[in-house]
Amino acid sequence: MAAAAPPLLLALAVLATFALPAARAVLEDPAGLLRRAKEPAFMDWMVGVRRRIHENPELGYEEFETSELVRRELDAMGIPYKHPFAVTGVVATIGTGGPPFVALRADMDALAMQESVEWEHKSKVPGKMHGCGHDAHVAMLLGSAKILQEHRDELQGTVILVFQPAEEGGAGAKKMIEAGAIENIDAIFGLHVADVVPVGVLASRPGPIMAGSGFFEAVISGKGGHAALPHHTIDPILAASNVIVSLQQLVSREADPLDSQVIVSQASVQRCSATVDFLDKDRPFFPPTINSPELHDFFEKVASEMVGARNVRDKQPMMGAEDFAFYADAVPSTYYYFVGMHNETRGPQAPHHSPYFTINEDSLPYGAVMQASLAARYLVEHQASASPDVNKNGLS
Numbered sequence: 001m002a003a004a005a006p007p008l009l010l011a012l013a014v015l016a017t018f019a020l021p022a023a024r025a026v027l028e029d030p031a032g033l034l035r036r037a038k039e040p041a042f043m044d045w046m047v048g049v050r051r052r053i054h055e056n057p058e059l060g061y062e063e064f065e066t067s068e069l070v071r072r073e074l075d076a077m078g079i080p081y082k083h084p085f086a087v088t089g090v091v092a093t094i095g096t097g098g099p100p101f102v103a104l105r106a107d108m109d110a111l112a113m114q115e116s117v118e119w120e121h122k123s124k125v126p127g128k129m130h131g132c133g134h135d136a137h138v139a140m141l142l143g144s145a146k147i148l149q150e151h152r153d154e155l156q157g158t159v160i161l162v163f164q165p166a167e168e169g170g171a172g173a174k175k176m177i178e179a180g181a182i183e184n185i186d187a188i189f190g191l192h193v194a195d196v197v198p199v200g201v202l203a204s205r206p207g208p209i210m211a212g213s214g215f216f217e218a219v220i221s222g223k224g225g226h227a228a229l230p231h232h233t234i235d236p237i238l239a240a241s242n243v244i245v246s247l248q249q250l251v252s253r254e255a256d257p258l259d260s261q262v263i264v265s266q267a268s269v270q271r272c273s274a275t276v277d278f279l280d281k282d283r284p285f286f287p288p289t290i291n292s293p294e295l296h297d298f299f300e301k302v303a304s305e306m307v308g309a310r311n312v313r314d315k316q317p318m319m320g321a322e323d324f325a326f327y328a329d330a331v332p333s334t335y336y337y338f339v340g341m342h343n344e345t346r347g348p349q350a351p352h353h354s355p356y357f358t359i360n361e362d363s364l365p366y367g368a369v370m371q372a373s374l375a376a377r378y379l380v381e382h383q384a385s386a387s388p389d390v391n392k393n394g395l396s
Ligand SMILES: [Zn+2]
Pocket: 131, 132, 168, 352, 353
């Protein structure tokens, strides 16, 4: 047991503690970075960015003002970037300019829906609303940018910040890859705010986390004839009605939603033929989002250091789709997770894509710091595997 310090010495020690300036968080301390991002000036800035974007929602590939806002904020921080990719996309760079390269992604687009929430920063654009939370994602990634820029001399490689257009059905991620925005990157992290996850909690899982999705058009053909002679006809309306009911029953009531089903030959029951066009030229399939298993332990470790192990949770896979899945085509390791924002004291939380959807802005520092911490730590832990091909992605 240590001896008690004499009162004078103790008083001097306390004075000395208060006389020192507040210690700056180090990049290797996610909890310290979280305290930094929760400082009033930092929070006010992120909240302001998010509200400006919320007031001016723009649909996929039309995020011109959002993209300009992103670039203005990057300019103010002295962070270099390239633009445009995929019409409105912005790709910024922080760090050594050499390997390893790790990317962080935010989506920028809003939804074609009328906001029903009455508040000071309600959407000013009729029929358009940030009803999914992408306004928060942009503010979070700019928050990550600020933290990383404050610690740029500590970075042991390069962080690429990807602000992409058109997540909501427009496959903006795919277009970003085709535009060359995602070359030679070793790993990419993406996030989504989650209405059902408590604020302060981070949640994910290894392997599949979001479903694939696609659109199709089915043409069912029968044989015309006189209504008085129905036995000489083949009625495609009856067949189509049966197909709709059968598909609904089979897929929603009989099959595990995580299994795939083959159902269209249903039209032949009524002697009709059917063709199905999956429209993948105009509306590409979104593949399922699958987290690289090796990054899950890494995510849990960094998240635990930031919010404590009890606030790092498993997330069941969801049947929604996410165009983040496309990045797996271009990046060896991909990881997607959820940032909680549910808080009972705010009252009932409307779900994503509801006209009553709201963002709990208390979630902003969690997303900002988690992304920054994942990127910084990834660079530290992947020094040995880094390619010696310096500045290989040509960004500066
Ligand atoms: Zn959405």
